[in-house]
Amino acid sequence: MRRSFFLFWLLLLGMRLPSGPRLQHVFITVDTTRADRMGFLGNTHGLTPNLDLVARQGVVFEKAYSQAR
Numbered sequence: 001m002r003r004s005f006f007l008f009w010l011l012l013l014g015m016r017l018p019s020g021p022r023l024q025h026v027f028i029t030v031d032t033t034r035a036d037r038m039g040f041l042g043n044t045h046g047l048t049p050n051l052d053l054v055a056r057q058g059v060v061f062e063k064a065y066s067q068a069r
Contacts, residue, residue: 028054029064 028051035041039048040055041062 026054026058035062 030038037043037047039046039052040060
């Protein structure tokens with residue numbers, strides 16, 4: 001019940017927003033790659049050029065925590 005109520009208000013809010021440029025969000029999470037291999041975290045060998053480009057244009061969180069196991 002709470003979930004459908006929340007989705008209803010979210011949908012209603014989305015319909016009321018003025019049309020214009022929309023923000024685009026892309027979340028990339030990597031948990032099976034060593035941090036010392038990522039160029040945007042300090043590696044100078046150029047192993048991850050595409051991720052480095054995305055990191056330069058966005059925000060990088062070096063540490064993330066989750067309550068799930």
